Amino acid sequence: MTNYQKIIPIANQILKKHDLCEHCLGRLFSKQLNLSSNKLLGKKLKKNSKPNQRCYICKNLFDNLNYFLNMMLDSASSYSYSSFSVGVIIKPSIIDRDDIIRSKYKLKGIDGIKTDIVKELVKLFSKKTKKTFDYLDPEIVFTVNLKDEDCTLRSKSLTLSGRYVKSIRGFSQKQKSCSNCSGKGCRVCDFHGILEFDSVEGEISQFLFKKLGGTTAKFTWIGGEDKSSLVLGSGRPFFVKIQNPYKRNLQISYANLKHVQVSNFKIVRESPKTPLKFNSLVEAKISTSSSIDSKLLQKIKTLAKNTVVVYEKSGKRSEKKIFSIKYKKHDETSFTLFFKFEGGLPVKRFVTGDDVSPGITQTLGVPCKCLEFDFHDIEVK
Structure with missing residues (x-):
């Protein structure tokens, strides 16, 4: 049978x-x-x-x-x-x-x-x-x-990488989340998680929403800068994950937005699972509380190829290397610092010596303040 x-x-x-x-x-x-x-x-x-x-x-x-x-x-x-x-x-x-x-x-x-x-x-x-x-x-x-x-x-979400150049001061890197949903996405913010588009994050998000559709955009930044800082050279690298995109192909690799220019736009498999190591080349304008002479300023050179210890309020301790450092004196109480360092070093705290050792203030023995700082290069290792 x-x-x-x-x-x-x-x-x-x-x-x-x-x-x-x-x-x-x-x-x-x-x-x-x-x-x-x-x-x-x-x-x-x-x-x-x-x-x-x-x-x-x-x-x-x-x-x-x-x-x-x-x-x-x-x-x-x-x-x-x-x-x-x-x-x-x-x-x-x-x-x-x-x-x-x-x-x-x-x-x-x-x-x-x-x-x-x-x-x-x-x-x-x-x-x-x-x-x-x-x-x-x-x-x-x-x-x-x-x-x-x-x-x-x-x-399925789509992840892109790129680099942005910011050549205008007074423009924030990060966007404030929608106060109604804390960034999760709701009807008030059209499910984007943000209401305004007046930051680097906002401008890039808005551009991608127009090109690809999607709801929220989640950024992974390779370092950060102040609102007043410029990001020059080849720009700061970033990754962004777009949730629920309509399109899955971005035809252009460059975008000239209102305040930032984005290059090297490409679709990647995923954002890095662990923080990427990178080096930054920065120009910082510094003022001092009392007169300094050229001989005193030479002490700054001792920081080159040395390690700086950074202490966080959480109790976490990290070490950052200074690869090169030089300065240019302007007058008795101001100078510009050009230095290359390991990513993650807080520039303003490095200058004032606030939970960063050794800092510029400690090295010179004169209270120093960082007025502004700009990024000339960010190099991913």
Whole structure:
């Protein structure tokens, strides 16, 4: 007796007590027979039975899948993608009836009805769009709610890297979060997490939202600067993750925005998991509380190729190396410092000696203050 002949009595027994559609009936036995189409098997098993009225398990849900397919197509119409995945929400009573049949007739190792609905939607959507189903790493994910007749779509985040040059003073690096949602994204801020676009973060975010769509933008900065600082040379590197983008391809690598210029824009796999090591070349304008002469200023050179210890309020201690240092005297109480150092050294505190040792103030023995400082180069190691 073949496997098919063995299942006929069980199928007939089920059909005597319960009306089942071809999909639900076929699913109960297709794995046992190594068949891929539940519907074809169900049709074969039902050929001698009365026409189906209303499926006991799914209530003829499979007849309405085109309605949900159109919802998926509408949801995805604005998105660029090559792969997709589908999740479904169905009434618990459907799962309960499916479990009753499987338990009553001791049917083991078969797909649940949710799995079958997903397979059918995947098949229909794939055929219509020619896109690839990817369970592990899809570019868009549908959640089809068959219970409430709703479909939501989530797009895989996109990470980009770039460098920005800031040649105007008085422009902040970071943007204040939306006070209503603390940066999570809400209706007040159009789900961006920020209300204004008046910072480096804001301008770059706004540009990317226009080009790629998306909700929030999360930045990973390679160092930071004051509002009054310039960022020159090849610029400061950064990474930005765009949540729920519509497009997945940025055609340009350079953007001249209102206050910043961004170059080397490119899509990358992900932001760095650990902080990147980098060196900065800075020009700092310094004033002193009393007169200094050229001989005293020469003491600054002793800091070159030395290590500076930085103490944080949290109790954390770190060491930063000064690679090179030179100065230019302007008058009795001011000079400019040019120095290259390991990223993460707080420039103003290094000058005043506030929990940084040795600092400029300690080295000269005269209280010093950093009026402003600019970045000429940021070099990632």
